[in-house]
Amino acid sequence: MKDSLTHRLRRLPGRRAAPHGSGPGPSWVTLLTQGHGPLALALFMIISIVVTGFILPPTEHLASLMVVVPATTAVLAGPGTTTLSAALSCVAAFVLDVHDNLLGTSIPAVHQLEILLVSAFVIASRSIRDRSVRELMEVRIVSDTIQRVLLRPLPPRIGPLLVRAAYHASHPYAQIGGDLYAVARSAAGVRFLIGDVKGKGLPAVEDAEALLGAFRGAARRFGSLPELVADLEHSIRGHFEETGRTDSDAVERFITALVLEVPDDCAEIHMVNCGHPPPYMAQRSGTLLLSPATPSPPLGLGSLDAGDYIVDTFPFGREATLLLYTDGAIEARNDDGQFYDLGAHVATWPGSRPEELLQHVLDGLSLHVGGGAIKLDDDIAMIAVQYGDGFPSPSPAPSDERLLAS
Incomplete structure (x- = not known):
């Protein structure tokens, strides 16, 4: 309850931050959202779906599940990483369709179209969100500058x-x-x-x-x-x-x-x-x-x-x-x-x-x-x-x- 108010206020002079490295290690949220975490998660999902598809009989088609990969990646990473995960998902979906003997049907094309449409939508949404976040950060920077000029520490x-x-x-x-x-x-x-x-x-x-x-x-x-x-x-x-x-x-x-x-x-x-x-x-x-x-x-x-x-x-x-x-x-x-x-x-x-x-x-x-x-x-x-x-x-x-x- 103390932190809920304190962190909404300007840091009080004289309060020391915890020494670097003295706190707990990075959380799983940090691992998934920073560095190569989003791409690693996308690869894990792709490999899991492909392995499961090879284990199950060819009558069980899992290629359509690949749309989940770019959709999840877009929540954690930017358009570049999401595009890469979408491309890998298309390749993996094609591999599953080959394994399921679907090349002579229209199903592989449907799977590819599903992945591309979902990917295009989530990439566009992520791009708009990132732009809004950048604009908000710029406004906050301007606001902080005005604060320091008007209400000097x-x-x-x-x-x-x-x-x-x-x-x-x-x-x-x-x-x-x-x-x-x-x-x-x-x-x-x-x-x-x-x-x-x-x-x-x-x-x-x-x-x-x-x-x-x-x-x-x-x-x-x-x-x-x-x-x-x-x-x-x-x-x-x-x-x-x-x-x-x-x-x-x-x-x-x-x-x-x-x-x-x-x-x-x-x-x-x-x-x-x-x-x-x-x-x-x-x-x-x-x-x-x-x-x-x-x-x-x-x-x-x-x-x-x-x-x-x-x-x-x-x-x-x-x-x-x-x-x-x-x-x-x-x-x-x-x-x-x-x-x-x-x-x-x-x-x-x-x-x-x-x-x-x-x-x-x-x-x-x-x-x-x-x-x-x-x-x-x-x-x-x-x-x-x-x-x-x-x-x-x-x-x-x-x-x-x-x-x-x-």
């Missing part, structure tokens, strides 16, 4: 922080969607962005690209989070106005976002929440939900005045791990319609490293949705953050009254 370490991320698009063949994240180094410390675009499809990807581009350009220019968020609001409004000229639905779109800063000189975090699910902080004393005192509206619906954005501050110690996520992680339902209780699952995390927290959450999500192929109606993006070496000196912690109440 986060560095495993930035400043004093260890960072791990995971992403899953709701569409089974998509690599990217409307969820987004980014990280940037600034003079004030390390700044994170995680967001969720309203809507799906290409418009959502375009909106995500607009916000990511704005954040990457502004994260280093503004000294305070309110100024940064106000600039993001200005950029997103401009993007929606521009796209609204050709897309009437653009005026109804918005982006929930969480902008977070971890200063280099103190053990705390600063956060501006624009309608986004609040993060969790896992530590030995318990799991805390970092709810904002006054949440701001989502981007596209907010204010252009930096003074309207409230910064929330929370202590962030060496033993704490921060989990940022999008709403796909809390809106996943099981067969009974129950939502995934992310907070309760984070509270049961026994590990210590950020990649372990992500894996723990993903394992729980896999069990919640049934343990099979992941079925979600929304994308999921998650970031786990904790201090590595170079932990800053602790600063006086702000009041935890509101934090504990949440």
Whole structure:
């Protein structure tokens, strides 16, 4: 059940693959589909049918069974190998017909025609399938390239922080969607962005690209989070106005976002929440939900005045791990319609490293949705953050009254 979800997600940094040669040997499926396996199987089938035909009385005609050989080969191999197996099948069928004393009848011609027609059909079908597979692979390559340009892999370490991320698009063949994240180094410390675009499809990807581009350009220019968020609001409004000229639905779109800063000189975090699910902080004393005192509206619906954005501050110690996520992680339902209780699952995390927290959450999500192929109606993006070496000196912690109440 663990692998069913994990393999649908991007490989988490820090997870090592099994050493080459340490696993079990190749399976029978690999032996039949790789190298000369398909041709070997075709020869085995031909020889088996011919030998059986020579053993049975001449009244038992097995030449018609040769149509099975190219049909089976086409499932395992390409047109070239299938054509070769078809030619060998025709020769073998002729040999059987000679053995059965059928040369003076029309039966050998019927056998040859059967093999040729079936072979032509399966070869054409295989050629179409191979072309479709190539086109799909090219699309996946383009999609992966777009993903790396748009949703760049986060560095495993930035400043004093260890960072791990995971992403899953709701569409089974998509690599990217409307969820987004980014990280940037600034003079004030390390700044994170995680967001969720309203809507799906290409418009959502375009909106995500607009916000990511704005954040990457502004994260280093503004000294305070309110100024940064106000600039993001200005950029997103401009993007929606521009796209609204050709897309009437653009005026109804918005982006929930969480902008977070971890200063280099103190053990705390600063956060501006624009309608986004609040993060969790896992530590030995318990799991805390970092709810904002006054949440701001989502981007596209907010204010252009930096003074309207409230910064929330929370202590962030060496033993704490921060989990940022999008709403796909809390809106996943099981067969009974129950939502995934992310907070309760984070509270049961026994590990210590950020990649372990992500894996723990993903394992729980896999069990919640049934343990099979992941079925979600929304994308999921998650970031786990904790201090590595170079932990800053602790600063006086702000009041935890509101934090504990949440």
